[in-house]
Amino acid sequence: MSTRLAKGGRLIDRTKTQGFSFNGKRMTGFAGDTLAAALLANDQMLVGRSFKYHRPRGIVASGAEEPNALVNLGSGSRLEPNQRTTTTELFAGLEAASQNHWPSLEFDVGVANNYVARFLPAGFYYKTFIHPRAAWKHVFEPIIRQSAGLGKAPKDRDADRYEQAYAFCDLLVVGGGIAGLQAALVAGRSGARVILLEQTAHWGGRAPVDGDVIDGKPAEAWVKDALQALGEMQNVTIRNRCKAAGVYDHGYVLADEKVADHTPGDGRPKHRLWRIRTGRIIAATGALERPLSFAGNDLPGVMLAGAVRDYTVNFAVSPGDRTVVVTNNDDAYRTAIALKEAGLEVPAIIDARASVTGALPAKARAMGIRVEAGRAVVKVKGGKRVTGVAIGLQAGEGAVLDEIGCDAVAMSGGWSPVVHLWSHCGGKLIWDEAQAHFRPDPKRPPTNHDGSAMVTVVGAANGALTAAAALADVAAQMGGEAKAEAVEEAAMEPVWIMPQGAGPALKMKMWLDYQNDVKVSDVQLAAREGYTSVEHTKRYTTLGMATDQGKLSNINGLAVLAQSLNEGIPQVGTTTFRPPYTPVTLGALAGEARDEIFQPLRRSPIHAWHEAQGAYMEPVGLWRRPYCYPKAGESHEQAVHREILNTRKAVGMLDASTLGKIIVKGPDAGRFLDMLYTNVMSTLPVGKCRYGLMCNEQGFLSDDGVVVRLTEDSWLCHTTSGGADRIHGWMEDWLQCEWWDWQVYTANVTEQYAQIAVAGPNARKVLEKLGGMDVSKEALPFMAFVEGHLGGLPARVHRISFSGELSYEIAVPASHGLALWQALIAAGAEFGVQPYGTEAMHVMRAEKGFIMIGDETDGTVIPQDLNLGWAISKKKADYLGKRGQERVYLARADRWKLAGFETLDGSVIPDGAYIPAAGHNPNGQRNTQGRVTSTYHSPTLGKGIAMGLIRGGLDRIGEVVEFTKMGGGTVQARVCDPVFYDKEGEKGNG
Amino acid sequence: MLILECPYCGVKAEETELSPGYEAHLKRFGPGSSDDEFNDYMFARKNPKGVHFERWRHAYGCGKWFLAARCTATLEVFGTYPAQSSEPPADLVAKIKAKRPDWSGYK
Amino acid sequence: MADPISALSGASYDGFASIREIGPLGMITLRAKPDAAGLAAAISAATGCAVPAARRVVINGDRAAGWMSPDEYLLVLPYDQVAAALAAIAGALAGAHHLAADVSDARAVFRVEGDKATQVLAKLMPVDFATLEPGELRRSRAAQVAAAVWAQDGGFTLVCFRSVAGYVMGLLTHSAMPGSELHA
């Protein structure tokens, strides 16, 4: 059984016990434990179920590579599925529950899949569930969906907050093992700005566990000194619990700092996502141990040899009383020795190599450990945990020579460098025959913005697996002098299948990918069926697609594939390494952007007043504008109708502050505006306003608004609410990139002004009440403006109208916007003033037949389609969009053109309705001849009115056409003039 | 996540401070041009897998448009220069040729 | 005339750094080429400052002149002196191609103060504050909106658009929450 040892444990604090629960069972551990260590200490060997066959799963690793021991951590608004127990720091009150089983971890009906596993080989689902057609959706897929998935889906909103931060450095060192520490020391001493990251809470990596001696000191002491030295360097920042997740182009690195994972609810952000820009990356990311492929290598109790050592030395936890070690290399002997030193039994070391020499085996033998050379584990015995191993010849086919009772197996198939950060941006790898792993090819690095190498890999990550080799590698690549005492190790021998001649029955029990249940036989099947590209094999078998992304399985799988194809491993190649190195919480990627600060919400200076009045607001771009101001008991529709009728009969007020306002000034400003607008703006007299249209180079209408001639050499261009930034950018684009010799300056002053439209028969009275300015018809005629003071505020008042009523648009500095609004409300009270919202504005402009960008236009409409030829200058040789409009299809006579529509029954034409035409096109689709673009109930006219585009446009006035209705049927409407209200324009001009 | 140095203000701006603007040095064709000329101006894009000249605006910075020579296959940036240039500066062209002897040139 | 109201009426927050919305401040955007005749006189008339070099801000008490782009300057001055300054600029630059506009009301201005003020900004802006030089004006982004920032009086002055003042205040508050210091 797995248990806590009485002595030792370099990372735990035995004076601090911490209670936690697993599947509701109360357990205790120590401060410094990982959850995995604490579970093992409580003899919780079985921790989960595999994805496909629901086989029992135990802890196999001690770090981020763990594929099995994932739990639902926490509950409610802090439930986190698929949390790795091996990287979860224990805290008091932690709640964990195992995943992917029903009804319980011990008894899981899904294990039925295990008993029919031979009928569920790789890719079985591609070959079956084909008939009958409906069965996939209704029967098979629901069953597969339900049995797939791992952790529980959270239900609640996340209780924690997240944040992000930027950091900059010359050198980013990733990995706080001895290679990373030494690299940071060397770089720090050179004066460079250095950031050093370590993903765990602890520094030093494997060296302290392995008992290495560096610069004459025990590794533990050397690490402590190194940290102190780094801490004293002003130019070095060190950060633990911070994982470099991904390397992106031009030296951009994402790192995920687990700020409060181990102290949930303390008010700090749960994670902080660092966005680091570095000149160069030093990846000292270490290496990961590989499993060996023998039958039953997935049973709980079979663990990586290095992990067994970690648990024993770091946490004083023994995975078993009797541990058999199986290996193809010398490093695993350290595990046997550590176990023995901890007072545990190692019945045998099964070494696949025919000849076992070297210092570590000698030491093991000297300790009395039985070493079996040239032998293999034929099969692991046991069910939900290991009970023993059957031994045979590695060179054989699986005949059992001996059986050894044990309760744990420590395996080592050699070590693979962690090359992820090298590979994310395209660094290439070479195959190292001697150590049987891929390591970075220094000749083909990922490159930076200037073409230089962006990543340097040092230490075990570069294939320098021992402490001595790792520090020598740092010295060779970066300088510095730290040295570790060399411990002689004999060569490892690659072992991809154990025993090498195993037959199909054994291969069906040799796991490559523990979580996804991919076995040696599955990879061989993929090869047999022609899925021979490594990407095909991966996708067909799902090898390496589990939450560990193949950290344990990829190289073993690749080797099996290469053997099956009779090719070399480097010829087969690897799959692509994609970020992140280990999964990153989505909340951290979303960062601070939640709730109030999810997106910028733009507020007009009068926004708070609208909200206080209970206005129903609608998003317009990033702005929020009042749609209407419902009174108690009023529906939105009723409110809109009231606001329209009040404006038409008395007077209304609209917050139009969001309208874009751009000043264009200079000797060439008139010429410039003549290119920008379809009509002529250079001839506009000072003091006057003119409506203008802007098109893109394709000729399609992109924006409209009123242009004001402020002075001889300056104009003020109003744009749509959503268009201000876009149009300002458009102007600058042309001025900077095409007509850079023209003398024109622009300034976007949209937010400088609050703008309020006062519209309705009583509008003038309201302004006169405020006083300070002559707003009479004579002093301020239609399409003119004056500047002065209104009610004591500096104001520019325009006589322009989007409602068709007598209307003034008043601009005042934004700081006075609320004051003006309130003054108008007060002054207007006796004249019946009421605010109106965007919807009333829309309806009123439709009653007048005014177009709206975004309603009548959709990016495919040219001004000519909207009968706006009057606003297109025929005299100008050029304007933006003119050439585009001359193209064949845009110049066709039968384009759909704007007209008005009145339903015969007074109803409202549905939004989005089309006008079908007779017959069908060659694709069998009903022909069409037009569509509605704006459709409303007009409270002014008491009936439905609409504008739309129809082939023939105004030529068809009087004709009755049919519009589609949602859900079938049509509504009849008569084509008419789109101006429904005050056709003569007497009101606006009044 | 590109970094491009704005030739106007000297800031080494990261991509999120910039807005992209696609191919540089397009010649505008207006009224009077042929259908082919206008079509090529609007749509026929170079789209090379290799050295490319393109427009960027330092939108969150000084607001200026500038031009960049960048490799679309490696994202290496050879240089940036003001938008008021009708063709790439000679020293930049020479620098690219030195780094990429196979490059067929800007035209 | 009622007093002008700044975007957030002087909202503030005390976290591990302190955040204050200040203003209203007078601001003029001045567009002119550096070689425009009368530029120095215009800037001096409005702010008493010299023409700022590229990416620099010159501070003169409650006035300042910042370089915004090769042909754009931001002039900061008391709110009630903008009209006079505009007139002075028009006089100084008469005959030279330029554009001067009052943008006092189009902006919101924050002060971020305290030993750890940099940390608040480092969470929001892709700016290497360690290399920000004295007197440097940096235009960039604060999360999702444009912002300009410079060091002043032991803290930072941050300028953004008025309509997003609430958003920026939210960002600064979130970033300055106690317990979320980036380092001691």
Added chain:
Amino acid sequence: MKRYSVFAIAREAMSYHLGWERAWAAPQPKKEYDAIIIGAGGHGLATAYYLGKNHGIRNVAIIEKGWLGGGNTGRNTTIIRSNYLQDPSAAIYDKALKLYEDLSQDLNYNVMFSPRGLLMLAQTHHEVRGYLRTVHANTLQGVATEWISPARVKELVPIINIDGPRYPILGALYQARGGTARHDAVAWGYARACSAMGMDIIQQCEVTGVRSENGVVKGVETTKGYIGTKKLGIVVAGHSGQVADMAGFRLPIEAVALQALVSEPIKPCMDVVVMANTVHGYMSQSDKGEMVIGGGTDGFNNFTQRGSFHHIEETLRALVETFPMISRLKMLRQWGGIVDMTGDRSPIISKTPLGNCFINCGWGTGGFKAIPGSGWAMADLMARGEPGPLAADFNMWRFREGQFIDESVAAGVAH
């Protein structure tokens, strides 16, 4: 070709699955073919399949630079829908959807087409009007879509945050027949069927030149030598410009990166596919339990298959806001593909200036869902030498005439 079935699996299980044959052969190229398709992605393989099935042209080679299905076919978010606004788009995407519905049976390969329903959220009044327009258009096009209420949205997607606060959900455009399929299986299924018809799929073979005489294509130079052909189809999304260059013409295309990501797998919590275009994100849950997530494209030419990370962040901000429960899930893997963007963001299926040379490209971000329809139309074009009704509007000369097929107009994004 041995047929796949549950019985075949049972039979093979008795012999440890040692008896399965190759899904597709690995031939050497012949000297000449009746037709060559460059590109063994979904579109290229589907083109070959329908050339054989519909037109009896089986002396066909499909030449692939890398491994079949290794381009965008294997790196998309597997969404299938046909609720397009414009007639030509709706026609070809709905043809594709109909073919998808029977594809597993047609190919004897389970492509796991799953019509689980797809909805596009409307979060502004403007978007509501745009989607209502689409429903009307779809009705006339014979494409069944409907407008559904916020309450119905919540019923279909219990994990959604219906009340905003920033962008309350005002309703959705719903296509019950939309859904997903297993992307690799589509390529593999077509490849197996093509191989069974005697066609040659030649992987690891790069085309280095196009040979022509008197303006008519004669063959292609490849890394495995010259191969003659009577007709040539170029179906190489992401590298269309490079191959078109060899054939001597230029395309209205720019290549940009499009990114996607998956979360770690969790138990089923969302059956339908949800697209939220106001905030730029879309999400579905795969049969494995992963949340499959996508967003917008980069804005610059890029052939690296790596995008810029801020797009991922923008997408996740949007989706965490829309589905607050995903906040504590984790991003398992992110990747990018190279997409062809045309001047109107719609594809090109067209004759070219070179005789007997045809091109299929420009699918932008919407290629996977079109595969069967695209292959069908392209095969028709190649077999007859003239476009049929499905392809006619997608000719490469439409830009010059200004006859755009612009899908962005209804606020829809062409994912």
